[in-house]
Amino acid sequence: MKVAGIELKNPTILASGIMGTTGAALARMSRNGAGAVVTKSIGPVPKKGHNNPSMVELECGYINAMGLPNPSYSGFCEEIGIAKGKMDAPLIASIFGGNAAEFTEVAKGLLSSKPDCFELNVSCPHAEGYGASVGTDPDLVHEITASVVDAVDVPVWVKLTPNVTDITSIGRAAESAGASAIVAINTVRGMAIDIHSGYPILGNRFGGLSGPAVKPVAVKCVYDLYEALDVPVIGVGGITCPEDAIEMILAGASAVEIGSAVHDDTQIFVKISKGIDTYLQKYGYSYTEDITGLSHEMI
Amino acid sequence: MKVAGIELKNPTILASGIMGTTGAALARMSRNGAGAVVTKSIGPVPKKGHNNPSMVELECGYINAMGLPNPSYSGFCEEIGIAKGKMDAPLIASIFGGNAAEFTEVAKGLLSSKPDCFELNVSCPHAEGYGASVGTDPDLVHEITASVVDAVDVPVWVKLTPNVTDITSIGRAAESAGASAIVAINTVRGMAIDIHSGYPILGNRFGGLSGPAVKPVAVKCVYDLYEALDVPVIGVGGITCPEDAIEMILAGASAVEIGSAVHDDTQIFVKISKGIDTYLQKYGYSYTEDITGLSHEMI
């Protein structure tokens, strides 16, 4: 299926930051059925990330603040090469920077490794000066997107944060700057405190919520973006089973990304893409695109 | 305990919109141990609310879009009188309007029934023209708060929505306008779709998420507001057990409100306030205020 400029093997995509640190791990997720894979977000310089605890399972989801650890684009080209050599699913390079120039530097720096698409992370809620620090400003998002679109010859997706008053204004900024798709959502700003020691649990004190708790938030963002935009929307947030993926697709997603659910089942991609097929068959549809956004018509 | 201008019987408060439609129901929650009770949000004219489904239990919380049903302030004075006659816990009147004039009209209209405090709902995420429609604009929040503070002689609390880029800027606006406390959070914007019929589940199509899923979001908002403000913060969102309440207090809450958890246990207030006492004793503290915001010191 062709979505937003790239040929997915199925509508389930590995989300950024999950098993995306090495080429080998990305290829493994492709073997496990991912229709495409997104790398860990890569930046201009090597970053160790925040101190641990950096990810903890909570009562109904996960909270994390990895702090965008990455070996920089120069260190990561090799991994993309390895991944591409081992799989035929498309590889989407997630990148971040503090401004348009950094984003473009990283994108250009990775071009030689031939990623099939770029995903701009303007949405990580817990990396000072990066991610959501830039992604809450429509003008900055426009500038960054336009700059990367200009510099590369593959589709550019832009991944948004839900931690804004109006996600559609950010989506429109990215669309008008030439984004081929909008990805929603990154994690929801959150925090957990250990009541016995009194310490916030994450090394970074706060972080981003993912997993089941955020699915209704993601569904609403995807629903609104589908209504506001012409480009495809990729749904992500809390998908753990075929039903969740279908809910996101009915809300308006052309494909879905899956992150935290890899914890419970590394074979999640096969299960979900099969489950979507079963649903399509049961209700007499042929393609995922037949049901994308269908809930908007039910009134 | 005295918090933000009123004498609570304990730190657990019934949240607005839960069992708050009648004086009898409010008095029942007081009998069940609530240290204070907040009424359903009351507006200038009677409102039927949205069509059903208006509240549904999801996988890790609830989603609701009641649409602020209420009999208007003139219809509700009697209920406040009944509640006050049947209980000695303080009664906090939650009010809403489309602008400062409406808020003030409602507050004045209720004054004769002698509420102990007002809570301004500038945060309901699913009532066109009300709630979060006004509560995302710091200037409007300032104007509304100042106007109500000016019109009444009891403390005014302002309840905020988490669905903004920066909740502290809204909190500061309310504080500088004379709010005695900030209440955080109202529900998190969300949506659920029935995959079999394709229909969004709520009559209003989307609504607000409450219950366990939103606790990490609420903890983070309370943590940030505690740091940004001088007035007390009242924590609300996803509290279902003493541990949750303590987490919120360590984040910075002077007291907590409890909403959805009434579903599982109408005696929740006694349980939680007893649990807080046990914790205080165990760790050698005397008062809730001794642990309010303690997590900020753990570094």
Next chain:
Amino acid sequence: MRPIHSKITEIVEESPNVRTFFFDTQFDEAIPGQFVMVWVHGTDEVPMTLSGKNSITVQKVGDATSRMFELGIGDHMGLRGPFGRGFTIPGNGENVLFIAGGVGAAPIAPLADIVKARGIEGRTILGSRCCDELLFRERFACGRVDITTDDGSEGRGGFVTDQLAETDTSDYDRIYVCGPEIMMYKVFEILKARNAHVKAEFSLHRYFKCGIGVCGACSMDPDGLCVCRDGPVFNGGELEGSEFGHYERDSSGRKCHF
């Protein structure tokens, strides 16, 4: 729980304005008197008693119920439940009396089924406006059935209360009542005068929003009990001195007197 997408498998026209819908979703654990929230897609969600493990019996009165009447076999509704507190199931040696008016027979009929299956004797006073609208008379086959119709088109002309006034209730261990609130309240008054209301259970109606005991839309004065959660079935003793028979609230929370 999310609404369960349920397919209509059968529709029985009980009377011109009352239909029973059977579904492919079965609530095996449901107790008579419990209800489901019935979601009519695109219209509304309304409470309906389970008239059987997989059926509801609906009187057409407004938007949602009219839309239901447009649905056919194979169509779907969303069902959440069973919710609320149902009737106390009678013990084996107990004598029971059923008093049902109109579509109020819906929650009582499954009780009569149980009583009959157990071979207990159960007497029924079944009323309606006219003979066309006598609901489930064949299901009350567990004992004597006294029929009343307002227009006298069948059985005794008049109300169930007329029949009740002449019935010796001291024989019965349990009395189960459902019908319009005015009728139930009259039954309550008769029983109260005999001090028999404490052995009676009444299935109440109020405007439901959440249906799960959170929003408070259905709370009753003066104790703040929720009809959706603490009821819909209440013992007559619990109703003494309450709003029952006097007023209810509309969807905005305003009192509406009967």
Next chain:
Amino acid sequence: MRPIHSKITEIVEESPNVRTFFFDTQFDEAIPGQFVMVWVHGTDEVPMTLSGKNSITVQKVGDATSRMFELGIGDHMGLRGPFGRGFTIPGNGENVLFIAGGVGAAPIAPLADIVKARGIEGRTILGSRCCDELLFRERFACGRVDITTDDGSEGRGGFVTDQLAETDTSDYDRIYVCGPEIMMYKVFEILKARNAHVKAEFSLHRYFKCGIGVCGACSMDPDGLCVCRDGPVFNGGELEGSEFGHYERDSSGRKCHF
């Protein structure tokens, strides 16, 4: 799971740089080789093998471990786990060989405890830099123990591999190995030459962030297996042709060659 607030109940100084911390939290279901993430409040969270149901044995090497060494009885750490795949527990008739270097004895010792409790014969090659640092020698009381020290201060001077080179491994059904990666890799090579690596299990170390198999920080080339989830214990066969012995990654994901 959130970290379990765990009180230190006892501290045993195993050597100048190694201490065992006992907690009031007991992981009864833990399998030898499984680990916990140990949260040192305000500092860091690091993986540590369970050296017993309620203990970890820590070598002081940096920030978090130094902070731990400042803690006393009654102080707390946060423990999450047990995580990962532990060792295969030997069957009753099986002959086992333990090969442990330095603090690598921590995951092996609980296995030796089991073997001893069952009365199976288990032979041990236990190495360290010097006699002060021989860890848990008394727990390897299930059979013959060959000691090696780099400086010859006790037992055979040299490495565990020297001892292994002279040991007939064909007698053993299972071989369990833990120690510095260089040592483990040399053991692996010796066993591989004898085609015995497939009956050996190695407990690996990599930089852990999440510890629960999500972030990918600990994934190994070329199969992308996670040490925290698919390991830390791997069969020798699984390690053939892998990065094991060649390189690991630092916290930014960069390769660091051994």
